[in-house]
Amino acid sequence: MLSKTINKALNDQINAELYSAYLYYAMAAYFNDVGLPGAAHWMQNQAIEEMIHANKFFAYIADRGGRAVLDGIDTPPKEWASPLAVFEAAYAHEVKVTGLINGLVKLARSEDDFNTDNFLQWFVAEQVEEEASADNVVQQLRLVDQSKGGLFMIDRELGARTIVIPPEATGA
Numbered sequence: 001m002l003s004k005t006i007n008k009a010l011n012d013q014i015n016a017e018l019y020s021a022y023l024y025y026a027m028a029a030y031f032n033d034v035g036l037p038g039a040a041h042w043m044q045n046q047a048i049e050e051m052i053h054a055n056k057f058f059a060y061i062a063d064r065g066g067r068a069v070l071d072g073i074d075t076p077p078k079e080w081a082s083p084l085a086v087f088e089a090a091y092a093h094e095v096k097v098t099g100l101i102n103g104l105v106k107l108a109r110s111e112d113d114f115n116t117d118n119f120l121q122w123f124v125a126e127q128v129e130e131e132a133s134a135d136n137v138v139q140q141l142r143l144v145d146q147s148k149g150g151l152f153m154i155d156r157e158l159g160a161r162t163i164v165i166p167p168e169a170t171g172a
Contacts, residue, residue, distance in 0.1 A: 002066035006116055009107055010061050011069045016100055017054035019073050021047040023093060026076040027086050036151075038159025039083060042137075045163045046090070052165065053123070060119050083151065084141040091134040098127040 002010070028043035061068045080086045101123045108116040137158070144150025 002061065002064045002116070003111055003113065006108065006111060006113055007061060007066040009104055010057050010066070010116075011071075013100060013104060014054050014057045014061075014068060015071050015073065016097065017050050017057065018070075019076070020093065020097060021050035021054065022073050023076040024050060024090070026078060027080075027090065030078070030080055030086060031083070034083070036083060036155045036158075038155035038157065039086070042158040042161045043086075043090075045161050048165070049163060053126075056122075060116075064115065084138065087134060087137045087141055091131065091138050094127065094130045094134050098131060101127055 024043045024047035028040040028047065031037070031040035031043060058068045077089070080089060101120060105117060105120050105124065108114075108120060137154070140154050141151070144154060
């Protein structure tokens with residue numbers, strides 16, 4: 001059984017994951033608007049991953065006898081100065097989420113909740129990949145600077161991104 005403190009913290013993380021999906025959909029809309037369909041595709045895939053993360057927390061809470069409680073989701077930004085600014089914001093957001101996950105690990109350990117600590121280790125490892133993925137695009141965009149040809153090439157590469165949706169994420 002989850003403590004009330006852990007249950008609330010995990011519910012807060014569901015909200016953070018849903019906001020992340022909302023943010024990445026907003027970024028995808030921006031990229032669609034400026035004619036970068038590959039970057040839009042990358043962000044839509046990122047949004048789907050965040051929904052999977054939210055679902056993992058939702059299911060874990062239920063499995064541990066807790067109650068998932070959904071709160072309102074803040075409105076994300078709609079505009080950015082450039083494609084680079086979008087990916088810099090995505091990277092900064094992932095760094096923030098890493099901090100949230102690390103805070104959950106500290107809380108679980110302070111309450112000797114070994115099951116939740118174990119559950120969170122997947123997210124600890126996932127955040128390494130999340131940060132690296134966004135930072136990689138930031139570094140590529142910085143390399144091409146204002147080169148439209150370079151941006152075109154990066155956009156094509158971003159459009160090739162695929163994700164694997166685990167069966168447990170779909171309820172199958």
